[in-house]
Amino acid sequence: AQKITQTQPGMFVQEKEAVTLDCTYDTSDPSYGLFWYKQPSSGEMIFLIYQGSYDQQNATEGRYSLNFQKARKSANLVISASQLGDSAMYFCAMRYNFGNEKLTFGTGTRLTIIP
Amino acid sequence: GAVVSQHPSWVICKSGTSVKIECRSLDFQATTMFWYRQFPKQSLMLMATSNEGSKATYEQGVEKDKFLINHASLTLSTLTVTSAHPEDSSFYICSARGGGQGQYFGPGTRLTVL
Numbered sequence: 494a495q496k497i498t499q500t501q502p503g504m505f506v507q508e509k510e511a512v513t514l515d516c517t518y519d520t521s522d523p524s525y526g527l528f529w530y531k532q533p534s535s536g537e538m539i540f541l542i543y544q545g546s547y548d549q550q551n552a553t554e555g556r557y558s559l560n561f562q563k564a565r566k567s568a569n570l571v572i573s574a575s576q577l578g579d580s581a582m583y584f585c586a587m588r589y590n591f592g593n594e595k596l597t598f599g600t601g602t603r604l605t606i607i608p
Numbered sequence: 609g610a611v612v613s614q615h616p617s618w619v620i621c622k623s624g625t626s627v628k629i630e631c632r633s634l635d636f637q638a639t640t641m642f643w644y645r646q647f648p649k650q651s652l653m654l655m656a657t658s659n660e661g662s663k664a665t666y667e668q669g670v671e672k673d674k675f676l677i678n679h680a681s682l683t684l685s686t687l688t689v690t691s692a693h694p695e696d697s698s699f700y701i702c703s704a705r706g707g708g709q710g711q712y713f714g715p716g717t718r719l720t721v722l
Contacts, residue, residue, distance in 0.1 A: 526709055536699055538652075538713035545709065584651060594705055595642055598651045 495520050495587050499599035506575050507607050513560070514570040514602050516585030525589055527568040528596065529559065532582040541583075544568060572604075580606045611635055612704055614714035621692055622722055629687045629717045631658075631702035637682035638704035643675075646699040646716075658685040658702075692721040 496519040506512040518527065525546045531539040544552045544559045552559040560569040572579055582603050586596040611634040621627050631641055639660045644652040656677050657665040664677035674696075676688040689696055701716040 528711065530713070536646075536701070536716040536718070538701060538703070538716075540710055540712055543709045588711065594640060594711070595654050595657055596652075596703070596711060597654075600651050 495522075495525075495589070495597040497585050497587055497597055497599035499585055499602050501602045502600070503603045503605070505605050505607055508577060509574055511571060511573045512575050512579075512604065514572075514583050514585075514604065516568045516570065516599060518566050518568060518585075518587050520566075520587065520589075522589055525587055527559070527561070528586040528588065529557070529568075529570045530584045530586065531579075532584060532601075534581070538584070542570065575606050577606050577608060580604060610710055610712045612702065612712050612714040614702060614717050616717060617715060618718040618720075620720045620722065623693050624691055627689045627692055627719060629689075629700055629702075629719075631685045631687070631704075631714050633683045633704045636704075638685075639682060641679060641685040641702055641704045643677060643685070643687050644701045644703065646701060648699075652701065655687075689719065692719070694721045697721045 498517045527544045529541040542552050542554045542557045542559050544561045551561050556573045558571045582601045584601045585599040588596050613632045615630045641658040643655045645655050646652045654667050655670045658677045658679040660679045666672045679685040697720050699716050699718050703713045705711050
């Protein structure tokens, strides 16, 4: 069974600093995808970044990058030059790439950017 | 692209009534949609997988007779909470797979049962 672990319930970071949000996963399936979502107080889930298990390069999307270490089964999200608007809940999720495409979520990390 | 909408965004109802929530993929077709439930300060829990033209697949512990799912077209799935009770109050959110690898969520529906 899939399991996603986010060990940081909350983080406080100074504005303009980089921040790393941790995510580890457990699966025996060789083909899977890893996602990061941002959930502001409004509740919507905003898709940030995706990493496929067979992707050779770490995914990047603007200020977001995913530090994918397959052997360690970790998929940490790195946000560069943090902004006040980055304050939100962040969820890591995993999906098997075959069969049912449902996502399994971690417990989330609440990120607060301090001015 | 890959926009998912939900309606209504919030609803307050009396105990015992039924509430229908719509999830639409606006610019893509989705043979599969997913319904999640989120309690305050908790993560998303998958309730069911909605399959176009066939029965939904429910996760263990989710009552299929209480949470009716219909996926009548490639762009619309509905979740009906039947005979709602206060313990059904929650944030309900749907998702669908868009183009490529992305999986996109609707804005969510906040249900309050009095």
